[in-house]
Amino acid sequence: MLDSKQCQAFLAVAETGSFEHASLQLHLTASAVSLRVQALERQLGQMLLIRGRPCQTTPAGEQLLQYLQRQRFMEQNFLQNLQGKQANSEFIKVVIASNADSLATWLLPSLQHTVIQQQIALEIRIDDQSLTHALLEAGQAHACISVEAQPLRGCAAKALGYMRYKMVATPTFIARWFKHGVSRQSLMQAPAVIFNQKDHMHQNVLLKLHGLTANSYPYHFIPSSEAFVHAIHRSLGYGLVPDLQLGAALELGELVEILPEAQTDILLYWHHWQQQSTPLQQLTQQICQNSQRFLHPV
Structure with missing residues (x-):
């Protein structure tokens, strides 16, 4: 049987990243937390934490976590x-x-x-x-x-529906970067707006349609959904925007869909414990x- 106090100490360190923060959470001294984690490691015969700043779980520790x-x-x-x-x-x-x-x-x-x-x-x-x-x-x-x-x-999973994305830019941006049309060459020069390093949707589209890899064109990282759209509205770049965030921008001419074939539908699912x-x-x-x-x- 796992000791509940030892497990509580390990969980606190793994989630906070340090013995000091865990000690504050548990109202113990850092040395007491450390002793409990060490006792749990001896019982399981496995190192559970890599001591550092922050502390990280070993493969065995990740399983226990x-x-x-x-x-x-x-x-x-x-x-x-x-x-x-x-x-x-x-x-x-x-x-x-x-x-x-x-x-x-x-x-x-x-x-x-x-x-x-x-x-x-x-x-x-x-x-x-x-x-x-x-x-x-x-x-x-x-x-x-x-x-x-x-x-x-x-767990169970239920399909919710498709979130649709369209490649858009402002007329000002188009006049500067795509005045001769959207082509492989112009896409290599024009700055894109991408959400963050985990967002591969934009690069997947350009790779599929024009054979462009992520390092062949300039781009901004804007890791906020609202600021991402604002950046495109301010002509900082072009990008894939959810149609739910476009509003009337296309009808009013504030934004223009520059690459209709880049439209991407992402099917979302709701996952939950049974x-x-x-x-x-x-x-x-x-x-x-x-x-x-x-x-x-x-």
Whole structure:
């Protein structure tokens, strides 16, 4: 049997990144936390942490971390089902892993009613839509929005709909960089706007359509959905924008779709643990219904 206090110490260090921060969280001395982690490592016969700044988990430590995080979520769900609310709060905490574009557009309107009615305290964790399911697998989220169709073991996945992206730029930008049309040569010169280093959608499109690799054209990294669109509106570059964020910009001529064949539809899925509390069940039901108002149908 694993010792609960030793596991608690390990979990605190793994999540905070240091023995000092873990000691503050647990109201212990750093040396006491260290002794508990060492005792757990001796019991398991494995090094669990690489001591550093910050501390990092070894492969064995990562397995234990995922196990303990899942166990914590299962306990939270059990208590919420049994008691209705957490003992020290009127609110139920729900962690959702989401891509930034969903959070900036349709996610909160889809959840609004249940969040208010069920007194849910949301914690949204942002990552690329191809990586959010890893947070669910690691036990760091109750549910996630992902492009992965296959559910994890112990989880269920439901298709929500397609998020559509269009390649756009301002007339001013087009007049400067694409005055002779959008071609392979002009794309090699014009600056693009890309969300961050994990966002491969833009480079995949240019590689497919024009054979351009990511190092063959200039680009800005703008890691905020709202600032990303503002950058394009300010003629800093061109980029793939969700149609939910375009509004009337195309109709008003503020933005122009420069490469219609670059239109990209990303199918999003809602992943959640099969064992859900009643509020989480209602949250799942609502997001599956309301996402159809915003996303393109499957």
